[in-house]
Amino acid sequence: MSARNTDTKEEILRIGKQFIQYYGYNAFSYADIARELNIKNAAVHYHFRGKEDLLMALVDNYIENYQAIAKQLKNSKMGAIGKLDKFIEPYTNLCESDSICIIGSIASDYNTLPESVKEKITYLIELVMGMVEQTLSEGKKKGELQFKESARTQALLIMTNLAAGVQLARISGKKDYDSIRKALIRQLKM
Amino acid sequence: MSARNTDTKEEILRIGKQFIQYYGYNAFSYADIARELNIKNAAVHYHFRGKEDLLMALVDNYIENYQAIAKQLKNSKMGAIGKLDKFIEPYTNLCESDSICIIGSIASDYNTLPESVKEKITYLIELVMGMVEQTLSEGKKKGELQFKESARTQALLIMTNLAAGVQLARISGKKDYDSIRKALIRQLKM
DNA sequence: CAAAATACTTACTTATTAGTAAGTAACTCT
DNA sequence: AGAGTTACTTACTAATAAGTAAGTATTTTG
Numbered sequence: 001m002s003a004r005n006t007d008t009k010e011e012i013l014r015i016g017k018q019f020i021q022y023y024g025y026n027a028f029s030y031a032d033i034a035r036e037l038n039i040k041n042a043a044v045h046y047h048f049r050g051k052e053d054l055l056m057a058l059v060d061n062y063i064e065n066y067q068a069i070a071k072q073l074k075n076s077k078m079g080a081i082g083k084l085d086k087f088i089e090p091y092t093n094l095c096e097s098d099s100i101c102i103i104g105s106i107a108s109d110y111n112t113l114p115e116s117v118k119e120k121i122t123y124l125i126e127l128v129m130g131m132v133e134q135t136l137s138e139g140k141k142k143g144e145l146q147f148k149e150s151a152r153t154q155a156l157l158i159m160t161n162l163a164a165g166v167q168l169a170r171i172s173g174k175k176d177y178d179s180i181r182k183a184l185i186r187q188l189k190m
Numbered sequence: 191m192s193a194r195n196t197d198t199k200e201e202i203l204r205i206g207k208q209f210i211q212y213y214g215y216n217a218f219s220y221a222d223i224a225r226e227l228n229i230k231n232a233a234v235h236y237h238f239r240g241k242e243d244l245l246m247a248l249v250d251n252y253i254e255n256y257q258a259i260a261k262q263l264k265n266s267k268m269g270a271i272g273k274l275d276k277f278i279e280p281y282t283n284l285c286e287s288d289s290i291c292i293i294g295s296i297a298s299d300y301n302t303l304p305e306s307v308k309e310k311i312t313y314l315i316e317l318v319m320g321m322v323e324q325t326l327s328e329g330k331k332k333g334e335l336q337f338k339e340s341a342r343t344q345a346l347l348i349m350t351n352l353a354a355g356v357q358l359a360r361i362s363g364k365k366d367y368d369s370i371r372k373a374l375i376r377q378l379k380m
Numbered sequence: 381c382a383a384a385a386t387a388c389t390t391a392c393t394t395a396t397t398a399g400t401a402a403g404t405a406a407c408t409c410t
Numbered sequence: 411a412g413a414g415t416t417a418c419t420t421a422c423t424a425a426t427a428a429g430t431a432a433g434t435a436t437t438t439t440g
């Protein structure tokens with residue numbers, strides 16, 4: 001046992017992300033991660049000094065991810081609806097596994113988190129908001145989308161529909177999430 | 191010390207509600223409640239055998255509350271916009287204290303909760319949903335409101351906007367919540 | 381091939397968690 | 411006035427939490 005393993009760190013991040021989205025930040029422990037990966041909790045501490053550091057790393061991952069997506073969308077010839085679909089897709093997947101988005105999960109535990117994480121999550125939200133806002137603005141200019149609010153407000157409406165949509169789906173079922181998702185797109189198209 | 195106190199039970203419920211909305215169900219303990227009320231944690235156990243029982247009682251409180259509101263609205267001559275404003279008001283107040291609604295809080299911790307609570311929260315959501323749906327339907331029939339989705343879907347859109355709106359406000363500020371709230375009403379009026 | 385770095389495990393600590401059993405003071409009822 | 415009942419406190423338990431120090435096996439590097 002215990003041959004050197006180069007991707008334990010990534011596995012910890014993977015499980016950590018899963019746990020945050022499934023149970024919430026305050027409802028899983030390093031012992032839970034260790035059990036899942038058949039290692040000892042000290043091994044988790046070796047890769048991430050504390051839970052706070054793990055969360056920071058996770059948020060960093062999301063930031064990098066969304067930065068990459070933002071770049072892709074910028075250079076893409078995809079239509080606005082297509083871009084929005086790409087944005088919505090991950091939420092639909094979360095729904096399938098009874099999980100919620102990291103922003104919603106962190107928002108719920110927000111008052112128990114260290115300042116460092118709070119700052120980083122603020123940045124992540126602005127990043128995501130900016131992306132959606134931009135997509136909406138462009139889509140409107142090109143006549144692909146229509147909405148009456150400012151792009152910022154419309155982006156807020158969409159993000160809150162999705163974030164709480166996956167939360168609600170846990171309780172009242174996936175049908176409700178689907179209704180929300182379809183209504184969202186329909187209203188932007190008409 | 192320790193004169194008989196008849197409203198400790200209600201005080202526990204009050205603080206419990208506060209903690210759930212501010213920290214989340216998994217981020218406060220009976221010791222926290224005891225400290226806040228200057229009693230011992232065993233006293234909290236005296237009134238509510240376990241945390242699960244406390245949560246159940248809290249959800250029961252919400253159910254009674256919303257049943258009372260539903261009855262009021264039914265017999266009220268208030269316009270649909272007025273009724274919606276009454277519904278939205280508590281969310282705005284939550285925002286002021288950096289708190290989130292109990293449904294959002296419970297949804298986030300959903301996968302860590304006992305079955306009994308899950309069932310009860312499902313009932314609470316249907317109750318609230320029914321109320322909003324009803325208000326929307328009536329308002330549309332009377333020409334006070336306009337929307338293109340079904341009343342159920344429109345209610346879902348509004349509830350998710352509000353629930354995630356207060357969550358988002360924690361991170362990106364109350365202005366975003368206000369934008370959402372105003373847009374919501376504006377769209378229904380036009 | 382030896383030293384250093386890496387990726388862990390073993391074995392622990394300290395704090396906090398939910399929860400309980402037994403005792404006690406004050407009030408209520410008869 | 412005495413017997414319950416209520417509303418607690420005192421004093422614990424067992425489990426789990428985050429975290430650490432020291433040791434070990436494997437791999438990389440000079």
